[in-house]
Amino acid sequence: MLTETITTQITNALKAVADCGTVTDIFYVACGGSYALMLPNQYAVERESSSIAGQALNAAEFKARAPKRLGKGSVVILCSHSGTTPETVEAAKIARAAGALTISLTHVPGSPLDEASEHTINYTHAPMSMSAEHSPAVLARLTFGILAAREGSKLVVDIDAGLAKIGGIVDKAIADQKEAIAAYAEAHKREPVIYTMASGANYGPAYSYAICIYQEMQWIHSACIHAGEYFHGPFEITDFDVPFVQLVGVGASRSVDERALAFAQKYSQRMTVLDAKALGVDEMPASVAEYLQPLVFSSVLRAYADKLADAKGHPLSVRRYMWKMEY
C-alpha cells in the first residue's frame, strides 16, 4: 500500500544509506529501458565520487557475473516498471542475501520487486513530461543523495534546483520542436535502419531509443553508437542515405559529440540532431546540467517516437512477442 509520499520514501532510503557502516559500491541493476535509466547514474558516480565505485548491469548479467565486491558495503539500486521482471526481482534477492542494502524503483506498490527490496520508491509515470518524481529523477535524487550522505557532496541541492525547472524545460522543448518532430516522422517512416549516437551521460537515452523505440516498438533495425567509438569502426557505414539521430550534450563529453557530428554531417544527408542547449538544458545549474540532460532528451525523444509511430501507422503499444508468450 502506498502511504508515503515519494520524497518520504527517498528520504527513508537515504537515511538507511547514511546509517550503513560503509559504502564501497553502488550497483545499478535492471533490464532494457530501466537499465538505460541507470547508465547516467553510473556516469555521475564515476565523475563525482572518490570513494564509491558505480556499476550498471543488466539484471541477468548481474546474477551471472556475481560481482565479488557485492556485500555489506554495497548499495544495490534496482528498477522495474511493473515490478515483475523476473531477473530484476531475483537480483534484489541475491543482493539482499549478500548483505547489500536494496533500494528499488517500481510503478507498482506491492509488486514482487517491492516485496523483495528493503526500500521501494513508487515513482510517477507519464511519458513526454518530466518531474522530480519520474523514475530517472528519483534515480538522480538517490545517487546524489548517497554522495551527500557518504561524502558530503553539495550537488544534491543543485539537482533539486534543476529538477524544479525540468518540467517546464521539457514542455517548452517539445513545443519548440513541433515542426522538427513532424518533419522527422515523415522523413523516416519508411526507413529500415536508423542509428542513434551519443556519449557521456546521454548514452543511456540514446541506447534506450535504439532498443526500446526502434527495435522493440517500431521494428526498425538500430544500434546505439558511442560517439567516441564512431571513428574506430562504425563510421565506415556512414553514407548519404544512412539516418542517424544524434544527441549533442552539454558538459564534459560535448566535444566528443561535436567531433562525431562534424564527420557524420559531412557524409550523411540524414542527420537528426538534438542539441541539449537548444532544448533549454542550460537553464538548470551548470554543475548538474550534464547529469540531468538525459531526462530532457528521453522526454523529447518520446515525442519524436510518438509522431513516428503515427506516420508509420504502427502504434508504440504493438508487440509481436513481448507479454504475449513465455520466454
Added chain:
Amino acid sequence: MLTETITTQITNALKAVADCGTVTDIFYVACGGSYALMLPNQYAVERESSSIAGQALNAAEFKARAPKRLGKGSVVILCSHSGTTPETVEAAKIARAAGALTISLTHVPGSPLDEASEHTINYTHAPMSMSAEHSPAVLARLTFGILAAREGSKLVVDIDAGLAKIGGIVDKAIADQKEAIAAYAEAHKREPVIYTMASGANYGPAYSYAICIYQEMQWIHSACIHAGEYFHGPFEITDFDVPFVQLVGVGASRSVDERALAFAQKYSQRMTVLDAKALGVDEMPASVAEYLQPLVFSSVLRAYADKLADAKGHPLSVRRYMWKMEY
C-alpha cells in the same frame, strides 16, 4: 627499441604493480577493436577481485569523464595497435599526470603510446591464430598477474596453462568449422543487416565483430545485442529472415546465452551459432575457461569474416574514410 621479450615486459610491469603503495582501480582504456579486448578483463576483475574495481572505457570517454577515482591507486592499461591513436595516447598522458601507473600494449615499439607510457608490451599480431603473446592474451596475463600481485590470486597459473593450449584449440576449431564457415559466407553475402549477440566475457568479441568486421570492414549494418537485454527490447526485431551470429559461452553466463538462443532459434531461420564447447574451450582449466574463451571466439570469428569478405568480393582491408582523411 624492442630489446626485451614479451614475458620480460609483462614481468616488469607486474613488478611495478606489486611495488605500488595501493591499487584500488584498474582502468582499461582504448578505442574500437582494442576497447573490445578490454571488456573481458573488466569482467574478470568484477568476478574475481574483492578490493579492486575494474572499468573499461573508450579513450575519448575516459578523457571527458575524468573519473574522480583516477590517481595514485590506479593502474591504467591502454592499447593501440599502431600506438598512434590520438585519444589513447592522450589518455596515457592524463593517467600518468594523475599519478596512475600506465601499462600500454602496442604492436609498434617507439610509437607515441609507447613513449607516453611507463611500461609497454609489444605484442605479437597474427589474425586467425592465438598464442600467449597475442594482445588479448597479454591483457589476461596482466589482469590475473595484478590479481596475483595484489590479492594473492592463484588463477594466473591456470591462465598460463590455458594459454599454453590455446593456439592448438584455435587451429583445430577453425579447421573443424571449415564447412560451417563456407556455408555462412555464401548465405550472408547479400545481407544488409546482421546482428551479433553474446553475454558475459563474450560481449567483447561480439561487439568487435559488429563494429570492426560488419560495420567497418564489410559495410553491413549491425549491432551487438546483449543476450540478457534481448528480451527487453531487441527481441522484437527478430523475424524469420533476420540474421544473428550468436556466441554461446561456457561459465556463469551460459544460461543467459541459452535462453536468448532458444527464443531466437524459434523465430529466426538465420541463426549462426558458435558454441564455446564445440570450439574446444573446455580443454582449458575450468577455473579460467570463461575468461579465455573470448580469445578463441575472436580468432574463429576472424575466419568467418575472411570468408565472408571473399564471398562479397569486399576485402577486409577496404576503407572509405579510415586512414584516408582527417577526422
